[in-house]
Amino acid sequence: MFVDVVVVGAGPGGLACAQTVVRQALGRRVLLLEAGRGLRNRPCPVDRGLRCTGCAGICNVISGFGGCMHYGDGVKLSLLPSGRRLIDHFGEERAGELCERAFQFLTAPLAERPVLHGTSLGAPVIKAFAGNGLAIREYPVAVLGETQVRDMLTALHGFRDDALAVWEKSELVAASLNGDRLTVTAATPGGPVTVETAHLVLATGRHGVTSTQNLLTGFRVETIAPDMSLGVRFETRAEVLAAIGVEHPDLKITQLEQVDRKTKTFCFCGGPNGGRIKFTNYQRSFGREVITLDGHETTERGPGARPLAANFGLLCQLARPGTSTEVRAEILSDYWRLSGGRPVAQSLRAFMARTAEPRSWPELAAAVTFEPSVKDLSTARLDNLFTGGEHASLIESFRRVMGSILDHAGAGMSVEDLADDVLVIGPEVEFLWDRVPVDEDCKLSGLPIFVVGDAAGIAQGVVQAAMMGVAAGDAIANGKPA
Ligand SMILES: Cc1cc2nc3c(=O)[nH]c(=O)nc-3n(C[C@H](O)[C@H](O)[C@H](O)COP(=O)(O)OP(=O)(O)OC[C@H]3O[C@@H](n4cnc5c(N)ncnc54)[C@H](O)[C@@H]3O)c2cc1C
Known part of the structure; x- marks a missing residue:
């Protein structure tokens, strides 16, 4: 034929x-x-x-x-x-x-x-982000x-x-x-x-x-060899990300000067109806089963007993020693050791402090004010997948981005106020391949x-x-x- x-x-x-x-x-x-x-x-x-x-x-x-x-x-x-x-x-x-x-x-x-x-952004949103040293990419x-x-x-x-x-x-x-x-x-x-x-x-x-x-x-x-990135997804109440999601549905903020390692927000799933986290199963493409995360915005979900969730990814570009093959092998073996290659969650408070999450997943999921979009999780030291520099860069970047989002929303809240109402779920990866x-x-x-x-x-x-x-x-x- x-x-x-x-x-x-x-x-x-x-x-x-x-x-x-x-x-x-x-x-x-x-x-x-x-x-x-x-x-x-x-x-x-x-x-x-x-x-x-x-x-x-x-x-x-x-x-x-x-x-x-x-x-x-x-x-x-x-x-x-x-x-x-x-x-x-x-x-x-x-x-x-x-x-x-x-x-x-x-x-x-x-x-x-x-x-x-996502273009012709209003002065208030530009000001809120500039106040935290950030510029929004318009497209x-x-x-x-x-x-x-x-x-x-x-x-x-x-x-x-x-x-x-x-x-x-x-x-x-x-x-x-x-x-x-x-x-x-x-x-x-x-x-x-x-x-x-x-x-x-x-x-x-x-x-x-x-x-x-x-x-x-x-x-x-x-x-x-690729520029590999590793990161996490932050999930919180849809209401928190709604105003910025309307302004720019795919908010991309790159931070270079502000942090040790370059970071960028990724796949923003906010908007009035929030978004969901998806699992992407790479099967045995990398030797053993690996499941990573993605997200998508939703417009038609109805709320359940608790408010809907929204999320966004934050990725950190890796600059670890070794070839890309070695770095990839290191990331994956850390992940398999952590959880057998299955996504895990930590509260924002535990992730920021680099401490063990004291609660089981059902306890953590029940403690937040929104309905987490996935149920198939366990708690673990997600922060352990990152080096000190990567972790510090993610935290600093998150503080600036979330601080700007809260400033723009005018809700009178600080990042600290959200420490027990944000789930950090991961890992998220970009370009593990050549x-x-x-x-x-x-x-x-x-x-x-x-x-x-x-x-x-x-x-x-x-x-x-x-x-x-x-x-x-x-x-x-x-x-x-x-
Ligand atoms: C959950 C999720 C949400 C996303 N949301 C967005 C979004 O909102 N906006 C956005 O811009 N991007 C989003 N992305 C990323 C975007 O979907 C991808 O970048 C895009 O789909 C890539 O298109 P592609 O055609 O290259 O590959 P894919 O869409 O991955 O399609 C590749 C296809 O090739 C098939 N295939 C692979 N190997 C073989 C083979 N040997 N023989 C036959 N078939 C084969 C696969 O089964 C697959 O169906 C999302 C990704 C995911 C996983």
């Missing part, structure tokens, strides 16, 4: 690439492989207050049609200059054009173009609620074209060069299938971190292979992955030589 293009991964990067090729290069046949389950068949036990079971080896939060965009969750679409490394990668003009096309691609199915927030953000994400994914799933075949539960397991073509093997429900192709697009995201790295090593691609040396078409030099989205290790995000997918799709559709 021959197809012109094999796209691996049906997340935003792979979907944008496949549809760009099909729409532009009439008649070119595209096969889209997705290792995970179908669009509506991705339940997560953690979402239902149950324990993460790994979902039979394929985490439904990060795999399946839609990739990390999960049917039933909300999504923030953050436009440039969020993901500014893509501006360096593509150049300002091309990056701007790709960003607009990616946004169009994602939102075209919606009844109305979503409203963008446009659209918050898509749960219904909008369902509509978007349903439309992407429903896209039909004779030139496009989508195989779900089908995982790329091997690829080899055969002249100027590639022979790829997919493990499908019916058994292994071999396909010849002229172009291979790897849009494999987090589920594919190890397998993609191994595949590229087999092609003698030299990847680039960066891939792709060109401005997201292509590897001398190979008919493209790497887009999270797998490329350049910039994370839904719009950012779709931008890279569109760029690769353009190059393939326009028949650029290998």
